[in-house]
Amino acid sequence: MKKVPGLPGHWWRRAKEANRSAPLSTPFYGVWDSVARFAAEIRTNSAFILKALADEKLATAKLYSIEWCKDCEQGALIPDELRPQFVPLRGKVEDFARSDELPSCIDMFLHDSSHSYRHMLWEFRQFWQRLRDGGLLVSHDVHMNAAFPEFVAKTYTDDKKTGRRDAQRTSHYEWGRWGYIGFVTKKINAQ
Numbered sequence: 073m074k075k076v077p078g079l080p081g082h083w084w085r086r087a088k089e090a091n092r093s094a095p096l097s098t099p100f101y102g103v104w105d106s107v108a109r110f111a112a113e114i115r116t117n118s119a120f121i122l123k124a125l126a127d128e129k130l131a132t133a134k135l136y137s138i139e140w141c142k143d144c145e146q147g148a149l150i151p152d153e154l155r156p157q158f159v160p161l162r163g164k165v166e167d168f169a170r171s172d173e174l175p176s177c178i179d180m181f182l183h184d185s186s187h188s189y190r191h192m193l194w195e196f197r198q199f200w201q202r203l204r205d206g207g208l209l210v211s212h213d214v215h216m217n218a219a220f221p222e223f224v225a226k227t228y229t230d231d232k233k234t235g236r237r238d239a240q241r242t243s244h245y246e247w248g249r250w251g252y253i254g255f256v257t258k259k260i261n262a263q
């Protein structure tokens with residue numbers, strides 16, 4: 073498969089993995105698998121989030137994007153008219169979380185950095201605290217380890233008598249998984 077110039081390194085690696093995991097398909101089909109994966113990835117990209125903010129006329133909302141790799145063209149797909157609401161930060165998410173550069177209250181958090189169990193769980197816990205009531209936590213690649221299901225399980229409280237979910241004391245409204253994307257909406261004031 074020929075390398076596509078300008079394609080970020082992690083997309084290229086995922087395309088190659090997609091082809092390896094379907095050894096019986098011809099390279100032709102492998103390319104279309106990769107295109108479908110890129111399309112799904114682009115939809116979670118900053119440009120689409122910013123477009124949604126513009127469509128909903130959320131003019132004061134900001135999208136913070138954290139990337140530690142200097143070679144990564146952060147926000148490269150964002151059109152100029154959507155840039156005013158984009159806040160690119162260069163460095164480790166762990167350092168930004170310790171600083172006061174990130175908002176203490178957020179509407180949404182999207183994980184798509186290191187997909188180790190430890191890091192994913194750390195990010196979920198860290199940014200869950202900052203989410204407002206009804207806020208949305210979204211994660212890419214939830215299939216890669218048990219961090220997402222474990223995190224969701226921790227937001228449940230069971231009724232001692234019935235053993236079923238106690239809706240009052242459970243600290244999420246909804247959660248789900250669509251393909252490799254997972255989401256949970258936060259409930260504050262669980263009793």
Ligand SMILES: C[S@@+](CC[C@H](N)C(=O)[O-])C[C@H]1O[C@@H](n2cnc3c(N)ncnc32)[C@H](O)[C@@H]1O
Nearest residue numbers: 082138139140141144163164165166184185186
């Ligand atoms: C799977 S890629 C996704 C990048 C971007 N979300 C996209 O869709 O183009 C993961 C990115 O997270 C960055 N990353 C990994 N660990 C990080 C950390 N601790 N702090 C900041 N960035 C990190 C990597 O450099 C890499 O570019």
